[in-house]
Amino acid sequence: MNILQWIRSILFSVQATIVLPIIGLTYAPWAMVSKRGAYAGCRAYARWVIWTAGWMINLRCEVRGTPPTMGALVAAKHQSFLDILMIYNALPASKFIMKSQLKYAPFLGQYVTKMEFIFVDRGKRGAAITKMVQEVEAGRREAGQLVIYPQGTRSAPGTKMPYKVGTAILYEQLQQPCYPVATNAGVFWPRRGLYRRPGVAVVDFLPPIAPGLPRDEFVAELEQRIETASDALLEETGVAHLYGKN
Template identity: 60%
Template sequence: MAYAVQWLRSLVFVGQMYAAMGVVGIVYFPWAMASRRGARAACVAWCRWVRWTAGWMVGLKTEVRGEIPSGEVVIAAKHQSFLDIIMIFGAVPAGKFIMKRELLWAPVLGQYALRIGCVPVDRGKRGAAIKKMVQDVAQGAAIPGQLIIYAQGTRVAPGVKAPYKIGASVLYEQLGQPCVPAATNCGIFWPRKGIYRKPGVAVVEFLPALPQGLDRDGFLTRLENDVETASDRLMREAGLELPDRD
């Protein structure tokens, strides 16, 4: 019975969340077209709305830990659900994502993503996608902000292992910007698929920046170790049983 009630609450929450996206997109549209500042304000307002309604509608609180990055940095993050996107973007002053090109066709989301400086890439052709990603980032260098890339390239469920892609190391190497890893446990409460939202405290944690000068292999090893170790800690804190890392 308790599960059924929570599922119904989750259904209402998800429905109003997407309805609010449409409302915010329409209300802010004139300002967003006139200024990138308006587009960013719309996205931040929606992120705050989702986090606030999640707290009282389904009992899902959210918490951002660590020093929030500012200035020109690359954020290499763990990706478990849509919630970590919302939390990271809402926390940083001027976030922009490396995102899959298919999202450009999503109503409201795609249009606003382009407006705030997100970089769409085709994930179907790895080498070409990386080259195009670096070119697009370089061309968009006039738009200041924090470039967010999901280091594993896709959402990964809690407790599942997946390789770290080369894209984050290419950006680290070629842009010459600090790289801030980010860990999360969001997938425990907000799954990759499905309606049910579990009560609890979802956390995104910004970790200390990786030093400049690491080679590609050294960077990926350090990034994976930092992000996975911190994410495991957060997931255990949320009650998930995980085997010790080798």
């Protein structure tokens, strides 16, 4: 890790933190009266972070595959805050399933509540899934892309974590295609720390899994696709050996 990249990383993180309330306040009047305003404010912040990452820390963001534009379930690998921004920016009408604590976060909580994101308590698994299904069913009057993280939390590149049953329940309930999403974003923007590695962060929208598969078959297929593609993206970075690969 070189000193110059450390300085760039710190400056990047500072400006991204400062800009969040600026954009939040700028869009607040529109967001308070319109869901479109809330979406626009969040998209403005996502695009700002992605743009500044390119020239401040030499981190380019690339979306591969074909993101859905109609109603769909999106099941994504989660390694970093960056992959959230990239997926959000790539989808026209996303609704994320989020841990309930985030509804109280300054600016973020108010915006995602207005956009009708779905909050669940990860500490109460059965109740969380029931609530999740009920809220998804109630929101079907509006087409959109429901984004869930099948492993339930961030995981470091190259690590294996179990895929939870909630995604399969939603897949059965919605009867919509499920788009697996792979990523290598955690290589460049890790879960902890300020250092940001230069390179190309990728989120890859893989071909959809059609509705109708049995639960166990769906989970196995989803995990195989996401993990295989994420490992391939890790190999592309040239630093797979740092994560126990090769």
